[in-house]
Amino acid sequence: MPPSLPKEGRGPSVPSHPTETPDAAGPRRREACWTEEVLPTRLTAIRESERKVLARLAALGYGEDHCFAVRLAFEEALINAMKHGNRMDPSRQVRLAYRISPDRVELRVADEGAGFRPECVPDPTVDENLQRPCGRGVMLMRSYMDEVIYSANGTEVRMVKYRASPVRGFPKSGRRC
Amino acid sequence: MKVQVRQEGFCTIVSIQGSADVGASAALRDAFLRAVDAGATRIVCDLSKTDFICSDALGVLITAYLKAHGRGGFVRLANPQKRLRELLATTRLDHLFDVFPDVACALKDA
Numbered sequence: 432m433p434p435s436l437p438k439e440g441r442g443p444s445v446p447s448h449p450t451e452t453p454d455a456a457g458p459r460r461r462e463a464c465w466t467e468e469v470l471p472t473r474l475t476a477i478r479e480s481e482r483k484v485l486a487r488l489a490a491l492g493y494g495e496d497h498c499f500a501v502r503l504a505f506e507e508a509l510i511n512a513m514k515h516g517n518r519m520d521p522s523r524q525v526r527l528a529y530r531i532s533p534d535r536v537e538l539r540v541a542d543e544g545a546g547f548r549p550e551c552v553p554d555p556t557v558d559e560n561l562q563r564p565c566g567r568g569v570m571l572m573r574s575y576m577d578e579v580i581y582s583a584n585g586t587e588v589r590m591v592k593y594r595a596s597p598v599r600g601f602p603k604s605g606r607r608c
Numbered sequence: 609m610k611v612q613v614r615q616e617g618f619c620t621i622v623s624i625q626g627s628a629d630v631g632a633s634a635a636l637r638d639a640f641l642r643a644v645d646a647g648a649t650r651i652v653c654d655l656s657k658t659d660f661i662c663s664d665a666l667g668v669l670i671t672a673y674l675k676a677h678g679r680g681g682f683v684r685l686a687n688p689q690k691r692l693r694e695l696l697a698t699t700r701l702d703h704l705f706d707v708f709p710d711v712a713c714a715l716k717d718a
Contacts, residue, residue, distance in 0.1 A: 477631065481629075496691065499691050503662065506662045507662065510630055556700040558703070561701065561703060561704045562704065564666075564668075565663070568663050571699070
């Protein structure tokens, strides 16, 4: 069974193909719909979804800096879900939802793993961790997106990038335990 | 993404054109591993035509750095464009890699 997303973004049923669901927020933002996809745990599956997200950003006139930021966070979230969440187990799936409005980009990614505590991921920007080849995904998502919120068990992440926000990333890693 | 590897004196130049994204990092890893396995220890990575790089691809560069450094060599980065320079600053990898404005500068004293 595909992993669930936060209630706010759930459609009426689990889609096996991309679907669009009405915005539960009502008529004020009726133009923006959630698109939901269920991806296999396969890194090559990321590209097609990424292409669709970037095409929608371009259609709404988002600049290259915003596209870079969203693309980076999008890839990092899906890589993390597949590699660290689902541990590349092909029997597990990743559930993706995105809503792209003129003023913001919202992404949600949920895996079927055991979860983790993002605040306990070692800070990759400190000197002793600079030579580690991995472990930068969460930091990059936090640096390039305006909001990054994990579910309590760490299997789901919700991210927002506002059009009006600064475009460049800056370290926001801050290990807290 | 297109990766070109060429030799200049004792140095190996690895040029990455396009996006070093998750779908391309395996090819990038192969290119660097082939160069290192062939004995390259002085590597300059030309980023002048690289428009995107994900953390997986950054990991490839770091792995190549560790292998080259372990043999007394280096991996230098040449001419990263604005967004990549910011990414290197954000990750503080500009403290790990020496970054040069172009390949010619990176080859000096190599």
